[in-house]
Amino acid sequence: MSEDFIVKDITLAEFGRKELDIAETEMPGLMALRDEYGDSKPLAGSRIVGSLHMTIQTAVLIETLVALGADVRWASCNIFSTQDHAAAAIAQAGVPVFAIKGQSLEEHWDYLDLSFQFPEGPNLILDDGGDATLYILLGARVENGETNLIETPTSEEEIAVFAQIKKRMEASPGWFTKMRDQIKGVSEETTTGVHRLYDLVKNGQLPFPAINVNDSVTKSKFDNKYGCKESLVDGIRRATDTMMAGKVAVVCGYGDVGKGSAASLRGAGARVKVTEIDPICALQAAMDGFEVVTLEDAVSDADIFITTTGNKDVIRIEHMRAMKDMAIVGNIGHFDNEIQVANLKNHKWTNIKDQVDMIEMPSGSRIILLSEGRLLNLGNATGHPSFVMSASFTNQVLAQMELWLKGDEYNNDVYILPKHLDEKVARLHLDRIGVKLSSLNKEQADYIGVSTEGPFKPEHYRY
Ligand code: NAI
Numbered sequence: 001m002s003e004d005f006i007v008k009d010i011t012l013a014e015f016g017r018k019e020l021d022i023a024e025t026e027m028p029g030l031m032a033l034r035d036e037y038g039d040s041k042p043l044a045g046s047r048i049v050g051s052l053h054m055t056i057q058t059a060v061l062i063e064t065l066v067a068l069g070a071d072v073r074w075a076s077c078n079i080f081s082t083q084d085h086a087a088a089a090i091a092q093a094g095v096p097v098f099a100i101k102g103q104s105l106e107e108h109w110d111y112l113d114l115s116f117q118f119p120e121g122p123n124l125i126l127d128d129g130g131d132a133t134l135y136i137l138l139g140a141r142v143e144n145g146e147t148n149l150i151e152t153p154t155s156e157e158e159i160a161v162f163a164q165i166k167k168r169m170e171a172s173p174g175w176f177t178k179m180r181d182q183i184k185g186v187s188e189e190t191t192t193g194v195h196r197l198y199d200l201v202k203n204g205q206l207p208f209p210a211i212n213v214n215d216s217v218t219k220s221k222f223d224n225k226y227g228c229k230e231s232l233v234d235g236i237r238r239a240t241d242t243m244m245a246g247k248v249a250v251v252c253g254y255g256d257v258g259k260g261s262a263a264s265l266r267g268a269g270a271r272v273k274v275t276e277i278d279p280i281c282a283l284q285a286a287m288d289g290f291e292v293v294t295l296e297d298a299v300s301d302a303d304i305f306i307t308t309t310g311n312k313d314v315i316r317i318e319h320m321r322a323m324k325d326m327a328i329v330g331n332i333g334h335f336d337n338e339i340q341v342a343n344l345k346n347h348k349w350t351n352i353k354d355q356v357d358m359i360e361m362p363s364g365s366r367i368i369l370l371s372e373g374r375l376l377n378l379g380n381a382t383g384h385p386s387f388v389m390s391a392s393f394t395n396q397v398l399a400q401m402e403l404w405l406k407g408d409e410y411n412n413d414v415y416i417l418p419k420h421l422d423e424k425v426a427r428l429h430l431d432r433i434g435v436k437l438s439s440l441n442k443e444q445a446d447y448i449g450v451s452t453e454g455p456f457k458p459e460h461y462r463y
């Protein structure tokens with residue numbers, strides 16, 4: 001076995017493998033791709049850097065990429081989201097993986113750097129939140145004198161990433177530029193990473209094509225929504241064992257993740273309020289039966305606060321000071337800056353257990369903060385169930401195949417997979433849950449202007 005890995009405890013591999021075996025039975029999309037492409041190995045020759053939560057479901061994704069011929073190295077995209085038994089199983093299988101639940105920020109960037117260290121360098125990135133893409137592109141800009149941000153980091157994150165860039169530049173001059181130039185493309189998993197990609201395009205800084213996996217319908221309208229519907233309450237319960245029924249919960253943001261999160265809390269019996277800045281989403285929340293309020297109006301009465309916006313400074317220090325004693329505060333968006341955690345640093349922290357802290361305000365009232373403001377469904381629980389991740393990751397594998405086989409046909413822009421592939425991903429998940437699909441006859445198909453085989457909707461349809 002290769003020793004090219006950093007995991008918490010390699011003896012957890014057997015447990016990880018058992019859970020992987022179960023997950024495979026719930027991930028029909030990925031298993032179908034193994035059946036379809038396992039012999040032809042369309043990813044042969046590809047060297048994929050993965051930066052995505054190192055969970056059991058991700059392990060099934062990794063082994064699917066390998067089954068299709070890829071060479072893979074992996075890091076997690078979040079310091080709290082790794083499942084150590086999943087990482088151990090992957091390491092035991094011989095895939096270099098660098099991920100420990102509870103790793104430091106410095107280790108986060110160091111492990112990401114290690115995941116790039118193929119002898120010949122990688123040629124594809126599979127990203128979640130954009131850190132792997134950022135690392136290479138920022139490093140190359142620093143190397144080429146296009147930014148001097150390295151002198152002026154403003155947050156703990158920036159300090160950590162610039163320290164790692166500096167370390168790599170000293171060890172291997174010219175490395176970032178070389179890596180940037182040999183990457184054929186990136187597939188991006190989540191809303192926040194996709195925002196970063198569109199920003200790069202706007203600024204003329206995207207040097208390779210990108211596939212926006214998030215906006216496949218079978219990703220964002222399923223993982224972000226139905227995934228959070230199951231995993232949000234799971235995270236709050238494992239962290240706090242609090243009684244949810246009857247409590248007042250505030251969900252900030254009513255996009256895909258907010259919709260799933262509000263439904264999750266309602267399903268557990270909480271009385272749910274929603275905050276929004278977009279009138280369309282606010283109207284949706286109201287017509288779904290939620291009271292739409294401002295955080296200022298709701299802050300002193302609610303028991304649970306969850307941010308789902310992908311935005312920054314949504315729950316601020318003044319809000320946390322106005323909360324009831326023992327209010328629970330957590331975030332399920334990609335980054336921790338939705339909650340002003342940095343402004344709590346000079347308060348009294350009492351660690352209750354891993355990823356659960358009680359923080360005392362100057363008034364003496366306390367809040368329970370989950371996962372230090374990082375995404376709590378992965379920090380305090382195990383993320384979304386396998387079945388919904390199968391849909392997301394089937395899109396990821398199709399995106400990697402597209403970039404590897406046809407990347408040269410794309411411009412340096414952000415693309416979404418074509419609708420017929422989106423429909424294929426959905427189709428692959430029907431049997432497992434006993435869905436019987438009806439079919440169109442020719443006359444009906446002609447009448448609504450589609451083919452009997454699909455695509456069944458125009459591009460502008462919103463589901
Ligand atoms: P989205 O864009 O569909 O929804 C975000 C919503 O927040 C929008 O409706 C927006 O109007 C609203 N918003 C923005 N600023 C606000 C503010 N200050 N107050 C109230 N509402 C505000 O994005 P989506 O797909 O729901 O993703 C949200 C975040 O969750 C992203 O960071 C994404 O990367 C992450 N994510 C996390 C997952 C997890 O498992 N934890 C899964 C999928 C996505």
